[in-house]
Amino acid sequence: KQEVTQIPAALSVPEGENLVLNCSFTDSAIYNLQWFRQDPGKGLTSLLLIQSSQREQTSGRLNASLDKSSGRSTLYIAASQPGDSATYLCAAYSGNTPLVFGKGTRLSVIA
């Protein structure tokens, strides 16, 4: 059974800092690994999706990497801004079952 873990549960950084959010998964037989953003009181929005054949995906200041062999993914946020404050969730997709989500990392970027 796939399990997805995110550490830390919460992170607070000053504006402008580069940061890394971590995600680990137990079953490497995944089709993709996804990162979502959730603002307070809102639903989830997809940020980046890395297919199993890919090593990384980039969107603006966000870069997500995938290492299937070690069961790890990271989300790198460059030059963080207060508007980046949100909860970030990763999820693993294995094909025959629904997405398996981590519990998320709550990020606060302090101006």
Add this chain to the structure above:
Amino acid sequence: NAGVTQTPKFQVLKTGQSMTLQCAQDMNHNSMYWYRQDPGMGLRLIYYSASEGTTDKGEVPNGYNVSRLNKREFSLRLESAAPSQTSVYFCASSEASGRARETQYFGPGTRLLVL
């Protein structure tokens, strides 16, 4: 193109009351999902419908029932609400292509308070 819509946005119930949460998607997706989200517990899957006409239990199905009314709509029913069902409920949908680009699209959520 509204995506995934949920009604109501907020609801207060008394213990023992029943209610149905509605969800609809306009993306012609095959699969639909109901989650609950509680502090410290993350997103937990209640039920899902892989395709029209099918439903399956998720991680926390007790106390809930679902109906896949048609391809667009997937409802979640609480027959006898309990305070432990106080939560934020999210509906999601996906194409269910089984391909490497498969993802889910989420509704805005329903906040439920059971007194």
